[in-house]
Amino acid sequence: MIKPFRFQDNAFFILDQRRLPTQEHWLTCRSAFDVSQAIQTLAVRGAPAIGIAAAFGLALAAQSGALLEDAAKTLISARPTAVNLAWAVRRVMAAIDGLPPEKVFERAKKEAEDIWEEEIQANAALSTLGADLFDEDRTYSILTHCNTGTLATGGMGTALGVIRELAERGRVAMVYVDETRPLLQGARLTAYELKKDDIPATLITDNMAGWLMHQRKIDAVITGADRIAVNLDTANKIGTYSLAVLAKAHKVPFYIAAPMSTFDPDCPTGKHIPIEERHAAEVKSYGGTVVAADIPAYNPSFDVTPHRLITAVITEKKVFRKP
Ligand code: MRU
Numbered sequence: 001m002i003k004p005f006r007f008q009d010n011a012f013f014i015l016d017q018r019r020l021p022t023q024e025h026w027l028t029c030r031s032a033f034d035v036s037q038a039i040q041t042l043a044v045r046g047a048p049a050i051g052i053a054a055a056f057g058l059a060l061a062a063q064s065g066a067l068l069e070d071a072a073k074t075l076i077s078a079r080p081t082a083v084n085l086a087w088a089v090r091r092v093m094a095a096i097d098g099l100p101p102e103k104v105f106e107r108a109k110k111e112a113e114d115i116w117e118e119e120i121q122a123n124a125a126l127s128t129l130g131a132d133l134f135d136e137d138r139t140y141s142i143l144t145h146c147n148t149g150t151l152a153t154g155g156m157g158t159a160l161g162v163i164r165e166l167a168e169r170g171r172v173a174m175v176y177v178d179e180t181r182p183l184l185q186g187a188r189l190t191a192y193e194l195k196k197d198d199i200p201a202t203l204i205t206d207n208m209a210g211w212l213m214h215q216r217k218i219d220a221v222i223t224g225a226d227r228i229a230v231n232l233d234t235a236n237k238i239g240t241y242s243l244a245v246l247a248k249a250h251k252v253p254f255y256i257a258a259p260m261s262t263f264d265p266d267c268p269t270g271k272h273i274p275i276e277e278r279h280a281a282e283v284k285s286y287g288g289t290v291v292a293a294d295i296p297a298y299n300p301s302f303d304v305t306p307h308r309l310i311t312a313v314i315t316e317k318k319v320f321r322k323p
């Protein structure tokens with residue numbers, strides 16, 4: 001399994017996801033600010049991964065004696081939608097609360113390592129629970145969106161973890177990988193991970209999903225989540241809502257796979273989830289080249305799928321079928 005980050009020689013190293021799959025480049029972060037920049041610019045992305053990175057960012061701040069409250073604010077404000085980010089930062093802050101200064105760095109680093117380790121365990125548990133939902137006597141063609149694998153979690157993945165577990169059990173006929181416009185997390189990152197694992201995969205553009213479902217080529221859709229409200233409304237990468245509507249129309253089961261750290265007890269419904277809006281340039285360009293005419297562009301990075309369109313939410317603790 002790829003290891004997407006490491007703490008070494010007093011620095012935090014991130015496998016730069018902006019450069020994958022063409023280059024495996026390690027970005028060096030020496031401060032919480034460096035980590036917040038890496039999160040903002042998507043060098044590291046995916047809800048659990050940005051939580052882990054932010055936790056190590058706080059450890060860097062503790063190491064250099066920086067003001068921890070300020071570092072925590074900078075890290076939390078890097079991206080607004082994935083609740084794992086604030087959750088991880090608050091968890092490290094709680095762990096070091098009241099400690100003598102000489103103990104703060106080691107404790108913060110240990111908490112970050114624990115968060116990562118728990119993520120690995122949660123991924124494995126939810127992948128087993130998710131794979132158990134599928135019949136044993138047949139194979140499946142599964143559609144997934146964005147990247148929910150090792151790069152996004154530090155573990156075997158959430159939606160991609162379930163797919164990996166199904167592949168391990170010989171149950172995967174084909175994984176259809178949504179390109180995931182505008183930043184191509186599917187085409188660049190999910191395709192990279194599936195290729196490394198030798199799992200049969202086919203790339204499609206996002207607007208092909210409906211036609212594939214119409215042709216009965218998709219048996220199930222599995223995606224990840226950035227924030228899950230108490231009523232199970234789920235924010236995930238833009239395009240997830242469209243897939244859920246299409247799945248409903250074609251009677252294809254639509255699953256969300258996410259660790260419990262992606263639930264937000266302070267969000268009663270999806271209406272309360274803040275949606276990040278990114279720069280228009282991301283929509284107007286392709287592969288770094290501007291391709292659009294001179295026109296304004298709208299770029300919400302996430303959408304919210306209402307719980308009535310979700311067959312089940314798979315977590316490491318249990319499978320939720322109703323709010
Ligand atoms: O903008 P991104 O690439 O960070 O968006 C990521 C997603 O939407 C993932 O599906 C989600 O974070 C789950 S990752 C296990």
